[in-house]
Amino acid sequence: MTAQRIYLDYNASTPVDPAVSAAMMPFLADHFGNPSSGHWAAAPAKAALERARGQIAAVLGCEDDEVVFTSGGSEANNLALKGVFFVRRSGGDHIITTRIEHPAIIEPCRFLERLGARITYLPVDGFGRVDPDDLRRAITPHTILVSIMHANNEVGTIQPIEECARIAREHDILFHTDAAQSVGKIATDVNGLGVDLLSIAGHKLYAPKGVGALFVRRGVQLEPLIHGAGHESGRRAGTESALLAVGLGKACELARDLSPMDRVRALRDRFWRELQSRFGNRIALNGHPTHCLPNTLNVSFIGRVGAEILERLDGVAASTGSACHSGRIELSPVLAAMSVAPEVGMGAIRFSLGRGTTREEIHAVAERLSAIL
Structure with a gap:
């Protein structure tokens, strides 16, 4: 299925x-x-x-x-x-x-x-x-x-x-x-x-x-x-x-109407809280906690490889902040400029929400991540 x-x-x-x-x-x-x-x-x-x-x-x-x-x-x-x-x-x-x-x-x-x-x-x-x-x-x-x-x-x-x-x-x-x-x-x-x-x-x-x-x-x-x-x-x-x-x-x-972003921001924050409750200190936030776009959540699964997680997140479209070349993990220039530690940055995944994102979808992604990790 x-x-x-x-x-x-x-x-x-x-x-x-x-x-x-x-x-x-x-x-x-x-x-x-x-x-x-x-x-x-x-x-x-x-x-x-x-x-x-x-x-x-x-x-x-x-x-x-x-x-x-x-x-x-x-x-x-x-x-x-x-x-x-x-x-x-x-x-x-x-x-x-x-x-x-x-x-x-x-x-x-x-x-x-x-x-x-x-x-x-x-x-x-x-x-x-x-x-x-x-x-x-x-x-x-x-x-x-x-x-x-x-x-x-x-x-x-x-x-x-x-x-x-x-x-x-x-x-x-x-x-x-x-x-x-x-x-x-x-x-x-x-x-x-x-x-x-x-x-x-x-x-x-x-x-x-x-x-x-x-x-x-x-x-x-x-x-x-x-x-x-x-x-x-x-x-x-x-x-x-x-x-x-x-x-x-x-x-x-x-x-011009920014009000839909209020709902998106609430969903993004809910997603982050759910990930925190599931993974605790095994997950880290990349980016500013308050001066941040309302739809963007970039998180690192510490000690894991983001690209490998995404491969196993069947059906979920998201982006990773690291690339694997000949078995070597290379951080994105953005994470490198932020001095993110390699063991943290290599597990980065960017989830970016939009007008069509639902509460059920973010819960389903959290469930799939729990099953994988």
């Missing part, structure tokens, strides 16, 4: 919300015109594109013309980092980020290093949190950009973005945050955060894959990654997809 399939990997990707699918359907069957054309066939696509831009702006608290559509969070991050560097490198070549960023930040930084950029990777504490004083000390007269993620995808730790952005602003340095994990889970008002650039990934907030957005504060100049016609106010060439924009726009409209 096949075990019940349970999805607890919402930080990796979310299902498309039914309301999002419904909003997109007319653009599969009709409204095929190019939004940049000036005739009747283009009008519905153009109107839908701008309506979606407004929906994204509303969840971020910004102006419509500060939203640039991209193919996803990775492109948004690349546009922010490379776009700033190519425009500003004559006045400075220094970028500050952290050791726990997503590869969509780390890899562009490594690429820019090959072009002469100097990158400072800030450390984090044992909870995965940056010390703003470390940022202050890292700033030089040549610093042109700071990029610190809003919330970590692996352990869920929320960074002190407001304070870090304030420090950058005091030195007239642009500030970018990767908010792929935070939109729809916690508040993401760009003025409250104080950021100049912010990245969104559609498939992390119940929109389709292949679409994202970058908030670009008015007055911030970026060199485009993709050159061509003057789409997106000259910031990203290529005919926009009204279909995907509508999906992201509707998802952002839904994301």
Whole structure:
């Protein structure tokens, strides 16, 4: 008998919300015109594109013309980092980020290093949190950009973005945050955060894959990654997809209501209490106990291998923080940066809950873990 399939990997990707699918359907069957054309066939696509831009702006608290559509969070991050560097490198070549960023930040930084950029990777504490004083000390007269993620995808730790952005602003340095994990889970008002650039990934907030957005504060100049016609106010060439924009726009409209996260947080906390009651001191929490995304629970089964546990958790979709190479366990860069002990980190599993998660599901996972361990 096949075990019940349970999805607890919402930080990796979310299902498309039914309301999002419904909003997109007319653009599969009709409204095929190019939004940049000036005739009747283009009008519905153009109107839908701008309506979606407004929906994204509303969840971020910004102006419509500060939203640039991209193919996803990775492109948004690349546009922010490379776009700033190519425009500003004559006045400075220094970028500050952290050791726990997503590869969509780390890899562009490594690429820019090959072009002469100097990158400072800030450390984090044992909870995965940056010390703003470390940022202050890292700033030089040549610093042109700071990029610190809003919330970590692996352990869920929320960074002190407001304070870090304030420090950058005091030195007239642009500030970018990767908010792929935070939109729809916690508040993401760009003025409250104080950021100049912010990245969104559609498939992390119940929109389709292949679409994202970058908030670009008015007055911030970026060199485009993709050159061509003057789409997106000259910031990203290529005919926009009204279909995907509508999906992201509707998802952002839904994301303005954070009340569903209260139920998710309660489920997450209940799950953690149940695991504690079953495993006691054989289990450890990775990440910050309070400054954490409401849906994320990263735990280590001490002395065990997370990947092996997941293999035996028949039908449960989750992620592990360790990898096994030729019999050797390698911690994720995030856990390593947090100085998690190898015997703890090797047993890490990330359970990330979502709108569809039920109380029965988390109890069933706890039961299966007890049976395995």
